[in-house]
Amino acid sequence: MSAMIHAVYPVKADDYTFAGEASTDIKRKLKQLGVDSKVLRRVSVASYEVELNLVIHSDGGELIMDVDEGGITLISKDVGPGIPDIQMAMREGYSTADEEARSLGFGAGMGLPNMKRNADDFSIESEVGKGTCITMRFNLA
Amino acid sequence: MDKVIRYHSVRLDKSRCKGCTNCLKHCPTEAIRVRNGRAHIIDERCIDCGECIRICDYHAKIAVTDDIAAIHGYPHTIALPAPSLYGQFRNLKSVSPILDALKLIGFDEVFEVARGADIVSRAIHQKLREPGLPRPLISSACPAVVRLIQVRFPDLIPNIVDVRQPMEVAAMIARQEYCKKHDCLPEDVGVFFITPCPAKMTAIRTPLGQEKSSVDGAISMVEIYGALRSFINKNVITPTKPQATGFGLGWAASSGESSAVCPENSLSVDGIQNVIRVLEEIENEKLNDLVFFEGNACSGGCVGGPLTFENNYVAKNTIRKLVDISDKTHPIESVPPSMMTKYPLYFDTPITPNSVMKLDDNMAVAMQKLEQIEKILENLPGYDCGSCGSPTCRTFAEDIVRNFAGEMDCIHILRDKLKVMAQQMVELAQTKRE
Numbered sequence: 336m337s338a339m340i341h342a343v344y345p346v347k348a349d350d351y352t353f354a355g356e357a358s359t360d361i362k363r364k365l366k367q368l369g370v371d372s373k374v375l376r377r378v379s380v381a382s383y384e385v386e387l388n389l390v391i392h393s394d395g396g397e398l399i400m401d402v403d404e405g406g407i408t409l410i411s412k413d414v415g416p417g418i419p420d421i422q423m424a425m426r427e428g429y430s431t432a433d434e435e436a437r438s439l440g441f442g443a444g445m446g447l448p449n450m451k452r453n454a455d456d457f458s459i460e461s462e463v464g465k466g467t468c469i470t471m472r473f474n475l476a
Numbered sequence: 477m478d479k480v481i482r483y484h485s486v487r488l489d490k491s492r493c494k495g496c497t498n499c500l501k502h503c504p505t506e507a508i509r510v511r512n513g514r515a516h517i518i519d520e521r522c523i524d525c526g527e528c529i530r531i532c533d534y535h536a537k538i539a540v541t542d543d544i545a546a547i548h549g550y551p552h553t554i555a556l557p558a559p560s561l562y563g564q565f566r567n568l569k570s571v572s573p574i575l576d577a578l579k580l581i582g583f584d585e586v587f588e589v590a591r592g593a594d595i596v597s598r599a600i601h602q603k604l605r606e607p608g609l610p611r612p613l614i615s616s617a618c619p620a621v622v623r624l625i626q627v628r629f630p631d632l633i634p635n636i637v638d639v640r641q642p643m644e645v646a647a648m649i650a651r652q653e654y655c656k657k658h659d660c661l662p663e664d665v666g667v668f669f670i671t672p673c674p675a676k677m678t679a680i681r682t683p684l685g686q687e688k689s690s691v692d693g694a695i696s697m698v699e700i701y702g703a704l705r706s707f708i709n710k711n712v713i714t715p716t717k718p719q720a721t722g723f724g725l726g727w728a729a730s731s732g733e734s735s736a737v738c739p740e741n742s743l744s745v746d747g748i749q750n751v752i753r754v755l756e757e758i759e760n761e762k763l764n765d766l767v768f769f770e771g772n773a774c775s776g777g778c779v780g781g782p783l784t785f786e787n788n789y790v791a792k793n794t795i796r797k798l799v800d801i802s803d804k805t806h807p808i809e810s811v812p813p814s815m816m817t818k819y820p821l822y823f824d825t826p827i828t829p830n831s832v833m834k835l836d837d838n839m840a841v842a843m844q845k846l847e848q849i850e851k852i853l854e855n856l857p858g859y860d861c862g863s864c865g866s867p868t869c870r871t872f873a874e875d876i877v878r879n880f881a882g883e884m885d886c887i888h889i890l891r892d893k894l895k896v897m898a899q900q901m902v903e904l905a906q907t908k909r910e
Contacts, residue, residue, distance in 0.1 A: 339843065340843050340846055340847065355760075358760070359756065362759070364846060366628075366630075366833045366834070367833055367834060367835045367842065367845075367846055367874075368834070368835065368839055368842045368843060368846060369831060369834035369835070369836070369837065369839060369842055370839075372630045372631035372633070372829060373631065375630075375631050376631040376759065379631070379759050379760055379761075380760055380761045383760040383762070402843065404839055404840055404843075449761075475839075
């Protein structure tokens with residue numbers, strides 16, 4: 336790869352003031368790179384979803400974006416609490432969001448399935464007490 | 477990128493521009509730069525919303541529209557008053573006096589754009605009930621919002637509803653009916669829109685979604701205001717009977733369109749910055765449960781256009797009162813079904829993305845440029861003061877990478893450099909003395 340964009344966005348737990356800013360910046364960068372609008376749309380949805388997941392569910396973490404000519408990789412890493420049952424968490428409609436998040440319109444249980452649907456490759460690893468790592472790849476045709 | 481020469485209604489009056497940074501800061505597409513003490517509008521980026529016209533205290537930003545004298549260039553003329561025109565006059569018991577005043581100042585015929593809005597309402601109402609279309613569908617009525625989507629939200633272009641603007645539909649019908657009635661040639665009839673904004677003027681010269689506009693020109697509301705005022709309430713023997721419903725008339729203000737096409741599940745937002753925030757949400761698919769989105773660049777909707785005279789809140793209230801006393805038949809009943817096929821109501825040309833935000837056509841080069849921007853940005857103070865002539869430090873960094881600016885245009889960097897140089901000179905002077 337001749338050129339590469341690497342951006343790291345720290346995301347704090349329960350911080351709704353800054354929630355969404357990382358994905359806004361990601362979108363802006365991809366538009367400047369001239370990424371195809373259909374791919375852009377899928378990255379927008381997934382990055383916003385994963386960023387909000389960090390805010391709502393994690394104890395804090397970071398969102399990393401890498402762009403090469405072949406595509407875009409989004410990695411979300413957090414420091415806990417970890418997901419006990421990933422299969423359950425991947426189910427549509429399943430949510431552990433608290434009252435505060437639900438009252439803001441989040442926690443419909445569509446987050447992870449939505450990310451998976453929008454990414455070309457999706458993987459999730461999690462260990463209770465350690466944290467969760469989600470990797471998504473979006474190919475540029 | 478399409479290399480079409482772009483027409484813009486919004487222009488700069490160089491003699492009035494002081495080179496301040498007010499317009500820079502308010503442009504939603506970052507289309508203005510101050511260079512050599514004067515503002516410059518970047519053609520490819522400007523969406524003709526008129527925010528800069530509103531904000532400029534020196535009136536250096538202007539909207540070019542047709543002079544009222546332009547009507548003398550045609551043997552026959554028709555005025556197409558935007559419904560927002562009615563909001564300019566207080567204490568109206570009906571819209572008739574305005575229609576009559578338009579005839580008194582020289583137009584042969586008047587056709588209400590609100591009638592076009594009735595037909596368009598029915599067309600969109602129908603469209604919203606078609607299966608398989610993206611959600612929410614986005615109104616195509618405000619040309620500034622459509623152009624904003626082309627520049628900043630190209631991925632939302634498929635959501636734009638492909639029905640023509642009320643002004644266009646009104647122009648087609650008005651011309652055809654007039655020619656039939658007076659037995660004259662279509663090209664002998666000049667059809668003029670009475671416009672509240674520059675965006676509509678631009679939409680006539682460079683149409684959106686259609687090859688050619690059916691409108692021949694646009695006359696600014698504020699230009700015609702004085703003339704109309706003196707003719708309003710003159711006694712007319714046979715007053716012109718308004719034919720639009722309250723629904724069509726309601727399009728003059730924000731949420732008017734929504735309440736005509738989808739009152740049960742739509743969102744109407746006015747003010748371009750607010751529209752941007754909601755389009756971000758739509759882009760993130762956070763409003764997929766919404767059927768219709770109506771965005772108006774101007775606060776209050778068209779009644780808040782930069783070329784209006786009356787305060788937009790007062791005008792909105794006037795419109796509300798006129799709607800109250802108007803025909804309440806919904807367009808799905810008032811507009812005859814034959815009308816839906818008699819005239820072309822839908823787009824014949826696709827809306828295309830405007831890729832002006834792209835740093836380079838080659839993605840590898842674009843990535844290098846983006847990297848450079850981030851690096852330059854690290855050294856900029858982040859005050860977003862605009863003294864360099866770019867709206868923010870980030871756009872300044874972009875301008876440097878695009879070769880439109882140099883680092884020393886930043887007065888803070890320049891000052892720091894001068895400090896270092898001054899220090900070096902002092903040191904130099906001291907070495908000599910020893």
